[in-house]
Amino acid sequence: MARAQESGLTRGKASRISGRVAPELIERAKARTGLHSDTALIEFALANIAIEDGFADVFRTLRASVDPELDLNF
Numbered sequence: 001m002a003r004a005q006e007s008g009l010t011r012g013k014a015s016r017i018s019g020r021v022a023p024e025l026i027e028r029a030k031a032r033t034g035l036h037s038d039t040a041l042i043e044f045a046l047a048n049i050a051i052e053d054g055f056a057d058v059f060r061t062l063r064a065s066v067d068p069e070l071d072l073n074f
Contacts, residue, residue, distance in 0.1 A: 004047035017042060 004010050026038065035041045 001044060001047055003051050004043075007051065009047060009050055010043065 026041065029041055030036060033041065033044055035044060
């Protein structure tokens with residue numbers, strides 16, 4: 001959320017969003033994140049999507065690119 005705030009993504013809260021979601025999904029997401037309000041949970045989820053760092057794509061791109069002779073101290 002800090003990155004979302006630094007990027008200005010949480011300013012000017014004027015939009016409203018609604019939808020039907022399974023209660024169990026909401027409760028599990030709240031339990032996992034420690035958030036208590038639906039608004040905070042939705043904001044957190046949207047921020048995570050908006051600020052996606054592309055780690056998985058970069059990780060896949062680099063697959064098998066480490067020199068096999070590199071000593072990793074295993």
